[in-house]
Amino acid sequence: MKKVFFISVLFCANLFIGCANEPFVTHAFPASSIKTIEVVTSGGYITVNGDAGSEAVVEVYVSRDKWSFEKIQEVLEENYTLDVKVEGGKLYAVAKSKTMNLNWNRLGLNISFKITVPRQVNSNLRTSGGSIQISNLSGSQDFTTSGGSLIVDNVSGNIVGRTSGGGITVTNTNDNIDLKTSGGSITAKDCSGKMNLKTSGGSLHLSNLNGNIDASTSGGSLHLNNLSGNIKTKTSGGSVTAKNVQGVFHTGTSGGSVNLDDISGSVDARTSGGSINVNMESVSEYVKLSNSGNISLTLPADKGYNLKVKGSKVETSNLRDFRGNMESKSLEGTTSNGGAEIDIRTSQRVSLTFK
Numbered sequence: 001m002k003k004v005f006f007i008s009v010l011f012c013a014n015l016f017i018g019c020a021n022e023p024f025v026t027h028a029f030p031a032s033s034i035k036t037i038e039v040v041t042s043g044g045y046i047t048v049n050g051d052a053g054s055e056a057v058v059e060v061y062v063s064r065d066k067w068s069f070e071k072i073q074e075v076l077e078e079n080y081t082l083d084v085k086v087e088g089g090k091l092y093a094v095a096k097s098k099t100m101n102l103n104w105n106r107l108g109l110n111i112s113f114k115i116t117v118p119r120q121v122n123s124n125l126r127t128s129g130g131s132i133q134i135s136n137l138s139g140s141q142d143f144t145t146s147g148g149s150l151i152v153d154n155v156s157g158n159i160v161g162r163t164s165g166g167g168i169t170v171t172n173t174n175d176n177i178d179l180k181t182s183g184g185s186i187t188a189k190d191c192s193g194k195m196n197l198k199t200s201g202g203s204l205h206l207s208n209l210n211g212n213i214d215a216s217t218s219g220g221s222l223h224l225n226n227l228s229g230n231i232k233t234k235t236s237g238g239s240v241t242a243k244n245v246q247g248v249f250h251t252g253t254s255g256g257s258v259n260l261d262d263i264s265g266s267v268d269a270r271t272s273g274g275s276i277n278v279n280m281e282s283v284s285e286y287v288k289l290s291n292s293g294n295i296s297l298t299l300p301a302d303k304g305y306n307l308k309v310k311g312s313k314v315e316t317s318n319l320r321d322f323r324g325n326m327e328s329k330s331l332e333g334t335t336s337n338g339g340a341e342i343d344i345r346t347s348q349r350v351s352l353t354f355k
Helices: 069-079
Strands: 004-006 025-030 036-041 046-049 055-063 080-087 090-097 110-116 122-127 132-145 150-163 168-171 174-181 186-199 204-217 222-235 240-253 258-271 276-291 295-299 305-310 313-317 322-326 330-335 340-346 349-354
Touching (some): 025 080, 036 110, 055 080, 055 090, 069 080, 090 110, 168 174, 295 340, 305 349, 313 330
Parallel strands (some): 036 090, 036 122, 046 110, 046 132, 122 132, 132 150, 150 168, 150 174, 168 186, 186 204, 204 222, 222 240, 240 258, 258 276, 276 295, 276 340, 313 349
Antiparallel strands (some): 004 080, 025 055, 055 110, 080 090, 305 330, 322 330
16 A cells, blocks of 8 residues: 655645745655655746755745735635645645636746755656756756756756756756756856757856767857867857867857867867867867868877868968978878878968967
């Protein structure tokens, strides 16, 4: 026989604090009884923290700007169902209106959940009116909001988050990270694993990441620092700035310049809206650069390269041990005994420096 733990919500003044900074009601359950959580609300935020000791705790917050205690209590009791329970190893925290056609302007309430559970849980979180924050969790996390930001810290496992109206911040998180927003910037720091980061309306700020990284935006710039692994980044609406990147690095923009410094590995960079400036510390297999503006590339000297360079004017500095054809608008041949492929194409000037 499965165990059911629950506490019914009583609409009475001694439970209803009536302040947005204090919980309307608090529930406690044995932490060992919880393996998964499901949280649903249409007008508030959701916070889940995996720091529970022997007890899991659910705090419910209810608010509406400029409404009195009595007004909030009356609307909540008459128009909403609030259900918090544990059944079959699953913690439910659900707030929903009693009618499908609730008039939000007249009767809408912000009902939020602040939840503390064991670290090892799976979650399914949904809100259409607030932010979602998860921390100190391990497992499968699936969370969506239409009207707020996503904050993820110290989480491992399979992580899938979506928002249509806010930014995303993810830190100290590992394994499989899949986060998307249609209306904000993304900041990712101190993470590792497989990362899929997408936004249609903001910039990307990525630092101290390691793994398979696929990050793109249609409406902002890319700011990249200290990345390693297999890296793909793209923007349609801004510039690309990167420093200290190691591995296989593909990046591109159609709306700005590309500036890459202290790069080790292989690079493929493209833009149709500005210049490209690249400083390579070491090259493993290739450097491919193409645009409609000026290109400047600095390579380690005294290494073997296969060079294929074309532009309106090609200038070189400290080029040694070269065999091949060199003209004012092109350069094709090898240095030393050949090696990494260097392919540069532009309709403007090329500056190729060896140091």
